[in-house]
Amino acid sequence: MQIELTKEFIDQVKDAVDNQYSAFLKETFEDFYPTDAAEIMYELDTNECIYIINQIDEDFAAEVISYIDPVTRKGFLKNFDSEHIASYLKFIDSDDAVDIINELAVKQREEVIAHIERVNKEAAAYILELLRYEEDVAGGIMAKELIKAYIHWNVKQCIEEIRRQAENVERFYSVYVVDENEILLGIVSVKKLLLSQDYTTVKDIYDPDIICVESYRETEEVADMMEKYDLEAIPVVNVQGKLLGRITIDDVVDVIKERAERDRQAMTGISEDIEEDDNVWMLSRARLPWLVIGMLGGLLGARFIGLFEASLALVPAMAFFIPLITATGGNVGVQSSSIVVQSLASKSLMLDSLGQRLLRVLFVAVINGLVLAALVFGFNTVLGEKTNLAFVVSIALFCVVMLASLMGTITPIILDKLGINPALASGPFITTANDLLGLAVYFLVANMLLI
């Protein structure tokens, strides 16, 4: 059952917890999909959540816990002892189990694994293996659960294996074929399996042309590959080609969304992963760093303009166009860097040399710069601004467009080479730098031509 969360429903649940209507809660919650049940938890306090989790079946509770977001879950699991946590983990996939274990304190982590080892040696071995990988590589998001067949098997043996693993492997798209050394040789699609006779050997029906990924590859690379080849799952191998695990598309969708989110934060100058309903202090803290950097830029700008105090006293109208110059520099810079960030992310083939790319940027800047400068000159003339000031503003504007284009193009390329997220270049950084650059150009040109 899918649900529409309403305030009435949440109140009803809270009321049921207060009155310990355990049967009602069990029935209501187990009717939901686990991911919906997890969403309800966000609206309850920790004690209410714990009460509900304890009423519902362990396997359902385990799934709900695996869907709760890491931050909430961390606080929540503090209230369970290690044995209790271990008893949930046995119901969920190894990759999700490892995520949860990683959120525990080191001591509890050991205890939980020891408890799992006591009941299921294989599951514990899986977890220990997966714990070795960093979170941002293929090994860190793969699950150990998969259906594997030896090449000398027949279809009947494959189906037996599927039956044996039926409980462990929830999503099942194909059978991975290995040799006696566990080296990945190929794949048998479900369709092939269904349409083949029982005693056909795997060798005769498997497809040796398989896309796989090494365990050390970055998750973003894995996401790109799965997207490009439209895969619902990809096998993970070690350097020798031994089959280690498999990554399914749902994990990769998370990677894609996280990347988009991270870039958005970089572009808007927010330094932490926050949401609108986080508390005021967290929200303020996440936003201050870039605001302070922008402020320092502004103060530097103030010092710089201060150098021209005498000129300003003579021609106060020079000040009128400061916002025009800085805003245009900022906008042009953000646009330029955003285009570069996009082509860095898509990893599209760039046969053009850096020189050719910069040449194109230059051309675009010349066109945009000329159009803007001409428009501003026209407006200023119509509005009766002095011709020499109008002239200075347009020249400065043109120079600012050129410089900001160049800065906006080069900065993300340099950041990327340094291994820093190039999307940062579309954020307050480039805006602040371009503000200063724009001011410098404007006042130098104005000082030369007006005073």
Added chain:
Amino acid sequence: MQIELTKEFIDQVKDAVDNQYSAFLKETFEDFYPTDAAEIMYELDTNECIYIINQIDEDFAAEVISYIDPVTRKGFLKNFDSEHIASYLKFIDSDDAVDIINELAVKQREEVIAHIERVNKEAAAYILELLRYEEDVAGGIMAKELIKAYIHWNVKQCIEEIRRQAENVERFYSVYVVDENEILLGIVSVKKLLLSQDYTTVKDIYDPDIICVESYRETEEVADMMEKYDLEAIPVVNVQGKLLGRITIDDVVDVIKERAERDRQAMTGISEDIEEDDNVWMLSRARLPWLVIGMLGGLLGARFIGLFEASLALVPAMAFFIPLITATGGNVGVQSSSIVVQSLASKSLMLDSLGQRLLRVLFVAVINGLVLAALVFGFNTVLGEKTNLAFVVSIALFCVVMLASLMGTITPIILDKLGINPALASGPFITTANDLLGLAVYFLVANMLLI
């Protein structure tokens, strides 16, 4: 075979086309995955592409064409007659075929469909049905190809159906169960099918608890559902619950990526879908609209500051802090709107009323505003700025942070209510508006306290 595209390889291909090494091209290309072959096409000119497409097998060529991006494909297919295009379309899924048909001129569209109708009435009917849907609803991205079983069938009949459809249905995750009126009743997983006896009836093994989507739902809603419930495919039904088609995860990954891309463009003020290697004119045109809006904002700002020319002549130092004020307003506004855009996109449960949300925004603004104002006052005092000017700047800065927070929060909410992409609020729009607002606050405060 996966490939690493190099300039040498492209030259080799170009050379092979020039010398009409048809066998070499056929062999080389058919060794690739279609998506890789499509990428090579971007590096060749149209005539080279056409020559290659004509050398390779029709079914492989069809897949390559389905992977080429729409803009390139549109130009490319101009060189094929309707019959030729129809002959390719029969090899690809109905949803991809419809995408391609939509890119053709109206007259050619009719011709192509007529050609398809002559060889395959069912395929033509599928295409005509899908053409009815808008691109941004579930019906517009679904494919008609799927495996369907009637509830009174047995497993053996299902497998027969799979065999019959094997060529048409490439991705196969489960069998959809319908009644005699084609009403969707549930689903049989592949695993269940493999593990059941031949004469078990579908009725005994199907799962009636199925997540489906109506054809008129927006694609983004579909993406959210598939992501939330970790689905690799979702059946599409009409309002009566009749099974119409199915959407697979690869199409939804595209939806997710397009959304991120569209937001990024909105945030950076780029009005078209462009890439770094597009031509100079396209790049300039896509960027100009927002630059001009920013420019108009700048000119309005100039007029506004002009009102205070006399005050500026008296206290030229007032001009020093213009960039600080406008930059801070811009940064705060972008941050605020970005947080709102995020919570609008995640459609997370917002039990808080608008009032509560604004109150929290206000608190955050007060904290950030106080910190920035204090820091600026400190710096200005240390740097020897006059105390009353330092005081004015800090008061104005605090007001600007408050106002920009409010604007940044309200604008995306209003845009969203009007059905406009709220991410636009994080772009040049909010920056320009905040520039003007900031200037107004600063000069009014300064004029009141200084002159």
